[in-house]
Amino acid sequence: MSDTITLTIDGRKIQGEPGQTILEAAEAAGVYIPRLCAFEGLVPHGSCRVCTVMVNGRPQAACTQPIAEGMLVENDTAQILAIRRNIIDMLFVEGNHFCMFCEKSGNCELQALAYRFGITAPKYPYLFPSRDVDASHPDIFIDRNRCVLCGRCVRASRDLDGKNVFEFVGRGPEKRVAVNAEARLVDTDIDVTDKALDVCPVGALLKKRVGYAVPVGRRLYDHKRIGSDIEQPATTK
Amino acid sequence: MSSTLESAVKEICRACGNDRMRMMDIVRAVQEKFGCVDSQAMSLIAKEVSVHRVEVESVVSFYAFLSSQPKGKVVIRLCDDIIDEMKGGRKVAEALKDKLGIDFGETTADGRISLEHTPCIGMCDQAPAALINDEVVTYLSADSARDIIDKLQSHMDPKKLVSRLGDGNNAHDLVRSMVHNSIRKEGPVIFGTMAPGDGLRKALAMSPQEVIRDVKTSRLRGRGGAGFPTGMKWEFTRGAPGDDRFVICNADEGEPGTFKDRVILTERSDLMFEGMTIAGYAIGADTGIIYLRAEYAYLRAFLEHALAERRKAGLLGKNILGKHGFDFDIRIQMGAGAYICGEETALISSCEGLRGDPKNRPPFPAQKGIYAKPTVVNNVETFCCVARILEKGPGWFAEMGSEGSTGTKLLSIAGDCSKPGVYEVPFGITLREMLEMCGAKDTLAVQMGGASGVMVGKAQFDQTICYDDLATGGSVMVFDQSRDVLAVASKFMDFFIEESCGYCTPCRVGNPLLKERLDRIRAGKGEPGDLDYLQDLGETVTIASRCGLGQTSARPVLSTLANFRAIYERLVKPAVDGLQPAFDIHAALADSTEITGRESVHFQR
Ligand SMILES: Cc1cc2nc3c(=O)[nH]c(=O)nc-3n(C[C@H](O)[C@H](O)[C@H](O)COP(=O)(O)O)c2cc1C
Ligand code: SF4
Ligand code: FES
Ligand code: FES
Numbered sequence: 001m002s003d004t005i006t007l008t009i010d011g012r013k014i015q016g017e018p019g020q021t022i023l024e025a026a027e028a029a030g031v032y033i034p035r036l037c038a039f040e041g042l043v044p045h046g047s048c049r050v051c052t053v054m055v056n057g058r059p060q061a062a063c064t065q066p067i068a069e070g071m072l073v074e075n076d077t078a079q080i081l082a083i084r085r086n087i088i089d090m091l092f093v094e095g096n097h098f099c100m101f102c103e104k105s106g107n108c109e110l111q112a113l114a115y116r117f118g119i120t121a122p123k124y125p126y127l128f129p130s131r132d133v134d135a136s137h138p139d140i141f142i143d144r145n146r147c148v149l150c151g152r153c154v155r156a157s158r159d160l161d162g163k164n165v166f167e168f169v170g171r172g173p174e175k176r177v178a179v180n181a182e183a184r185l186v187d188t189d190i191d192v193t194d195k196a197l198d199v200c201p202v203g204a205l206l207k208k209r210v211g212y213a214v215p216v217g218r219r220l221y222d223h224k225r226i227g228s229d230i231e232q233p234a235t236t237k
Numbered sequence: 238m239s240s241t242l243e244s245a246v247k248e249i250c251r252a253c254g255n256d257r258m259r260m261m262d263i264v265r266a267v268q269e270k271f272g273c274v275d276s277q278a279m280s281l282i283a284k285e286v287s288v289h290r291v292e293v294e295s296v297v298s299f300y301a302f303l304s305s306q307p308k309g310k311v312v313i314r315l316c317d318d319i320i321d322e323m324k325g326g327r328k329v330a331e332a333l334k335d336k337l338g339i340d341f342g343e344t345t346a347d348g349r350i351s352l353e354h355t356p357c358i359g360m361c362d363q364a365p366a367a368l369i370n371d372e373v374v375t376y377l378s379a380d381s382a383r384d385i386i387d388k389l390q391s392h393m394d395p396k397k398l399v400s401r402l403g404d405g406n407n408a409h410d411l412v413r414s415m416v417h418n419s420i421r422k423e424g425p426v427i428f429g430t431m432a433p434g435d436g437l438r439k440a441l442a443m444s445p446q447e448v449i450r451d452v453k454t455s456r457l458r459g460r461g462g463a464g465f466p467t468g469m470k471w472e473f474t475r476g477a478p479g480d481d482r483f484v485i486c487n488a489d490e491g492e493p494g495t496f497k498d499r500v501i502l503t504e505r506s507d508l509m510f511e512g513m514t515i516a517g518y519a520i521g522a523d524t525g526i527i528y529l530r531a532e533y534a535y536l537r538a539f540l541e542h543a544l545a546e547r548r549k550a551g552l553l554g555k556n557i558l559g560k561h562g563f564d565f566d567i568r569i570q571m572g573a574g575a576y577i578c579g580e581e582t583a584l585i586s587s588c589e590g591l592r593g594d595p596k597n598r599p600p601f602p603a604q605k606g607i608y609a610k611p612t613v614v615n616n617v618e619t620f621c622c623v624a625r626i627l628e629k630g631p632g633w634f635a636e637m638g639s640e641g642s643t644g645t646k647l648l649s650i651a652g653d654c655s656k657p658g659v660y661e662v663p664f665g666i667t668l669r670e671m672l673e674m675c676g677a678k679d680t681l682a683v684q685m686g687g688a689s690g691v692m693v694g695k696a697q698f699d700q701t702i703c704y705d706d707l708a709t710g711g712s713v714m715v716f717d718q719s720r721d722v723l724a725v726a727s728k729f730m731d732f733f734i735e736e737s738c739g740y741c742t743p744c745r746v747g748n749p750l751l752k753e754r755l756d757r758i759r760a761g762k763g764e765p766g767d768l769d770y771l772q773d774l775g776e777t778v779t780i781a782s783r784c785g786l787g788q789t790s791a792r793p794v795l796s797t798l799a800n801f802r803a804i805y806e807r808l809v810k811p812a813v814d815g816l817q818p819a820f821d822i823h824a825a826l827a828d829s830t831e832i833t834g835r836e837s838v839h840f841q842r
Pocket of ligand 3: 036048061063
């Protein structure tokens with residue numbers, strides 16, 4: 001059938017549909033490719049690079065790379081796992097993450113990725129950046145110390161809410177998420193029901209007064225590791 | 238004041254058709270008129286061109302030549318490239334600071350003069366150099382720097398600082414710059430003579446497909462660094478579906494140590510325009526855009542004039558050279574200070590009025606480039622080669638150079654050599670021959686291809702300059718035995734940290750981490766394990782980064798690790814006390830010692 005594309009991931013043949021990315025096709029076939037900036041329903045961003053895979057021997061972001069017939073994808077190799085681990089480490093030292101008293105703890109995708117990769121402490125030195133908190137809005141706050149620059153809120157506000165409340169400003173290490181106002185979130189047209197508020201993988205963009213609602217032990221990643229709902233034991237075709 | 242801002246912004250936006258795609262022109266114009274694009278201006282622009290305010294801010298905050306805080310009427314941008322530093326740039330910097338009574342990044346109290354650092358401005362052959370607004374001042378010394386400040390404080394007119402004019406078109410009425418071409422070796426391709434129209438006429442006598450065939454036969458590869466076969470790129474673009482097509486000339490020349498495109502723009506712009514026009518014919522485009530780096534704004538009026546002359550001569554415009562139905566024209570898009578905008582998809586973002594973030598690929602520019610239309614992006618020199626290939630035939634071109642790298646290459650050589658400047662050489666010469674040619678003595682190391690290239694030592698001097706051996710987009714920096722190659726590498730890391738767009742994690746975070754560990758080693762606080770740490774970190778940045786910047790930014794570290802490993806090994810030592818050498822226990826305990834009023838029991842001095 002010309003409507004399906006066959007590719008190989010870590011030696012296992014899988015089928016996908018034209019237009020799918022490697023990440024999507026893998027997921028449909030029960031193969032989890034770790035990701036952070038990718039989010040179902042949002043256009044791929046390709047920025048975190050956690051989803052890096054080798055495609056025919058060359059590195060590509062699985063979340064942006066379309067599948068092609070006969071592609072050879074390496075996802076679960078020592079080299080790729082080491083690279084992903086390094087990137088997750090980088091995200092930790094780049095910001096100021098104090099998981100122990102963070103509202104998102106247990107439901108945080110960055111934290112969950114670290115657990116999945118067996119990271120207990122980063123191997124890179126902390127950069128301790130000076131970043132700000134915007135608590136101007138009565139119902140919502142931004143803690144930029146925890147932001148991983150994944151751009152999910154930027155895309156969700158623009159494409160799902162039709163608002164453009166968020167956008168990146170600055171470049172390089174100075175890059176940060178700004179709001180569509182002179183300075184403060186309260187001066188934007190954001191609403192507490194906006195979809196943009198449900199996409200942040202970490203504890204950077206949160207609703208006020210709902211933190212710590214779920215007790216330890218019943219949080220999203222307390223017992224199952226991130227990606228486990230996607231992963232299936234390899235089935236023979 | 239605010240009503241003047243409001244009416245001026247309105248006028249500027251209207252002059253740009255209130256078109257958000259022309260955001261770069263708009264913000265540049267506002268910056269020029271008001272010394273900044275402040276918060277109020279951003280809101281006004283957003284309203285005029287119907288975008289969100291934060292989108293304007295995202296653009297303004299991206300480019301080094303734009304600012305939200307007011308700058309002086311005159312902005313001095315001293316090049317802080319490694320070559321400038323070697324040629325006495327620090328003394329110039331001190332003199333400027335001292336004379337103005339301000340530090341870099343500051344503006345004088347009267348709001349008249351701002352002082353800044355900027356990466357390579359393409360004047361390494363006449364370093365130290367600086368930009369004063371759009372004017373270039375070269376061969377600076379502490380004395381001449383003080384003199385410049387005296388003069389500026391009296392007349393505030395950077396143009397009046399030009400006392401002697403450079404050679405060739407640098408003395409042209411529309412340039413009037415003190416820049417020198419420093420052409421040291423003229424070769425047959427770029428510096429050979431060709432009358433305007435001679436290449437184009439031959440091209441128009443053929444079919445577009447035949448033109449592409451000739452370019453392919455010549456085996457021309459891109460001169461901007463990556464070396465992609467030009468004919469193949471054109472064929473893809475021609476074959477991509479779409480009604481409009483575009484030709485873009487990459488005149489961003491941001492790679493530290495490169496200044497060969499500056500010389501082409503000054504002396505051979507006709508050849509470049511002709512190559513672009515031929516590309517337009519070959520791929521079926523009717524618009525060409527030159528993306529000119531902000532540092533070369535002093536050439537803009539001259540280039541506009543050259544374009545006007547070509548229009549008059551029937552070499553641009555409608556029915557070019559009488560060829561019915563072939564319409565093509567070229568416009569200039571100014572950049573605003575961002576190395577990343579030399580990367581072709583970032584360049585396209587910038588042309589579309591966006592931050593200079595590279596785009597995700599696929600689609601490639603050949604399929605969906607500017608305005609999502611099929612687009613060819615080539616380097617200045619590549620277009621010049623095309624014009625000569627069409628004029629003299631692909632065989633003539635392919636006979637020069639080496640098998641995989643046909644033709645000649647412009648090198649811009651600077652650093653520790655007696656004859657810095659531009660050399661047109663056939664591909665395939667050895668590094669040793671090149672060093673001889675430029676008068677380099679006691680050479681310790683050569684940085685081939687700029688900051689994103691590789692640092693090579695004596696063991697590599699018999700290698701050849703070509704795509705498959707020692708590749709370079711043109712930049713060659715020579716360092717003699719008195720230099721510290723790790724200091725050079727560290728300087729290049731500063732450059733990448735500053736110039737990363739910040740989009741992807743490995744480049745945004747990895748580069749500062751590489752620099753941290755490299756500097757720790759340089760300070761004598763490294764451990765043997767740090768070498769593996771750097772290698773592993775550097776490889777992650779190289780493999781996982783999203784675009785060519787991050788994919789090459791670890792090279793200063795990785796290439797010195799490979800080629801100058803002995804230097805690292807001399808610097809690192811195992812810790813004697815079992816603690817990390819970089820960790821100063823007494824400094825860490827200083828506060829508690831102070832508070833408790835006694836020393837630690839375990840760690841006493
Ligand atoms: C960070 C970065 C900066 C670049 N800067 C330039 C530049 O200033 N000029 C240039 O021609 N190419 C530059 N390139 C290469 C371009 O992306 C592109 O490959 C080139 O313009 C294609 O033209 P060519 O095939 O004629 O070389 C740069 C690439 C990267 C990754
Ligand atoms: S490698 Fe990533 S952060 Fe660096 S310039 Fe390219 S896209 Fe930007
Ligand atoms: S998930 Fe692919 S780059 Fe972030
Ligand atoms: S636990 Fe990850 S950001 Fe708070």
